[in-house]
Amino acid sequence: MVVIFYNELTTQSYLILKLCEKRNTMIRLAALFVISQIACQSLAQTPNIIRGPYLNSVTSSSAVIRWRTENPTDSKVSLHPEMNKVKGVSVTDSNLVTDHEVTVSGLKANTKYYYAVGTTKSKVLTFEEQYFTTAPTIGSTSPVRIWALGDFGDGSKNQLDCRDAIIQQTASHRPDAWLWLGDNAYNIGLDEEYQRNVFRIYQESFLRNTTLYPTPGNHDYGKAKRNPTDVSYFKIFTMPKEGEAGGIPSGSESYYSVDYGNVHLISLDSQGELDGGFRIYDTLSKQVTWLKKDLANNKLPWTIVYFHHPPYTKGSHDSDRENELVKIRENLLTILERHKVDLVLAGHSHVYERTHPLRGHYGAANTFDAKKHVVEKTDSPNNYRVGKSGQGVIYIVSGSGGQVGGQAEGYPLRAATYYNTTVGGSLIMDFNDNKLDAKWICADGQVRDQFSIIKE
Ligand SMILES: [Fe+2]
Numbered sequence: 001m002v003v004i005f006y007n008e009l010t011t012q013s014y015l016i017l018k019l020c021e022k023r024n025t026m027i028r029l030a031a032l033f034v035i036s037q038i039a040c041q042s043l044a045q046t047p048n049i050i051r052g053p054y055l056n057s058v059t060s061s062s063a064v065i066r067w068r069t070e071n072p073t074d075s076k077v078s079l080h081p082e083m084n085k086v087k088g089v090s091v092t093d094s095n096l097v098t099d100h101e102v103t104v105s106g107l108k109a110n111t112k113y114y115y116a117v118g119t120t121k122s123k124v125l126t127f128e129e130q131y132f133t134t135a136p137t138i139g140s141t142s143p144v145r146i147w148a149l150g151d152f153g154d155g156s157k158n159q160l161d162c163r164d165a166i167i168q169q170t171a172s173h174r175p176d177a178w179l180w181l182g183d184n185a186y187n188i189g190l191d192e193e194y195q196r197n198v199f200r201i202y203q204e205s206f207l208r209n210t211t212l213y214p215t216p217g218n219h220d221y222g223k224a225k226r227n228p229t230d231v232s233y234f235k236i237f238t239m240p241k242e243g244e245a246g247g248i249p250s251g252s253e254s255y256y257s258v259d260y261g262n263v264h265l266i267s268l269d270s271q272g273e274l275d276g277g278f279r280i281y282d283t284l285s286k287q288v289t290w291l292k293k294d295l296a297n298n299k300l301p302w303t304i305v306y307f308h309h310p311p312y313t314k315g316s317h318d319s320d321r322e323n324e325l326v327k328i329r330e331n332l333l334t335i336l337e338r339h340k341v342d343l344v345l346a347g348h349s350h351v352y353e354r355t356h357p358l359r360g361h362y363g364a365a366n367t368f369d370a371k372k373h374v375v376e377k378t379d380s381p382n383n384y385r386v387g388k389s390g391q392g393v394i395y396i397v398s399g400s401g402g403q404v405g406g407q408a409e410g411y412p413l414r415a416a417t418y419y420n421t422t423v424g425g426s427l428i429m430d431f432n433d434n435k436l437d438a439k440w441i442c443a444d445g446q447v448r449d450q451f452s453i454i455k456e
């Protein structure tokens with residue numbers, strides 16, 4: 001690991017080393033001692049960071065950088081377009097806090113920035129591993145890799161294996177954006193559970209580099225049940241609710257949209273009773289009214305909608321027997337179909353299930369009729385072509401990123417073209433102009449499901 005100590009340390013050490021270049025061994029050893037003392041002094045002034053840094057609400061021109069310190073300090077973020085350049089742009093905040101949140105703006109799209117966090121008085125450090133990349137210009141057709149992970153934060157071996165499989169399989173192109181499908185921190189979404197089961201596990205491999213767009217699950221609401229006002233999830237993460245990442249401003253951190261390259265992402269809250277007590281299936285609610293407006297406004301060719309509770313599943317949950325799942329299917333799906341959503345991603349059920357491209361299947365699982373409900377034009381069973389005449393919606397449950405297993409009565413789901421309830425995994429989606437390639441990467445590194453969509 002390369003560490004750059006800023007300003008005084010670098011200059012002082014350099015001068016000492018220069019002066020001692022031609023001296024004897026004893027003098028050189030003494031010089032090294034002095035340098036190590038300077039390093040220790042510098043580190044002593046560096047605040048003790050106990051969480052992060054992590055990235056939220058990254059857009060094509062801005063990013064929110066957050067971290068937590070042991071003691072209250074002011075905040076400073078330095079950005080460096082190149083690793084070996086000491087001079088960069090700094091943003092400071094004089095409020096003394098332990099939970100730091102700094103917005104950096106005026107950035108270039110699709111650009112890598114090294115960054116450092118600290119205080120106005122401390123020497124801030126930057127590492128070659130600490131960087132982020134801004135989102136592509138909205139509408140740009142540059143390739144985009146999106147990772148969706150569900151029901152993961154339980155500290156299990158499966159969680160670690162799923163993480164490691166993604167690290168390995170994406171070595172040449174790490175995910176550009178990371179979607180969480182809810183139940184992010186077991187068991188009840190407490191701050192310390194996020195620390196233990198999320199930050200401890202993903203900090204170095206993803207959280208400090210990867211743009212995160214999360215959604216909450218029932219376990220994240222925990223004891224608050226459906227009331228979002230005292231839920232750690234909403235305190236820990238910053239969502240782009242003002243339309244700063246594209247889309248219509250939602251005015252709520254519960255639901256929001258993001259334009260990432262040529263992909264429109266919509267995160268919905270299927271657990272909360274919002275804006276006066278409404279759920280995701282209440283179609284006249286503020287959330288769904290915003291959703292309809294946002295979908296109607298979207299001009300990008302690809303649309304992914306994600307929320308925690310699945311409309312179709314026969315895994316550890318049953319979309320025939322659980323009222324909220326039934327109501328989502330009966331009330332919400334017509335809106336998604338009408339606006340030609342490509343993929344709907346969910347978790348909650350600790351399995352993997354991918355449906356055919358569907359339209360009009362709102363009844364129980366046994367009412368599924370391929371002739372009536374499947375809209376597909378295929379080259380082979382897993383290669384779809386979508387023309388102007390219309391398309392179905394592919395629904396994917398990817399809820400085995402930590403928790404895994406379960407089969408409901410009537411398993412397997414009749415509308416599914418692939419399902420797996422025994423192995424954990426998560427979904428990588430590569431968007432390249434008019435083509436999507438999706439792969440379900442399992443905990444053991446194997447790809448057990450893959451499909452592609454080409455838009456003609
Ligand atoms: Fe859940």
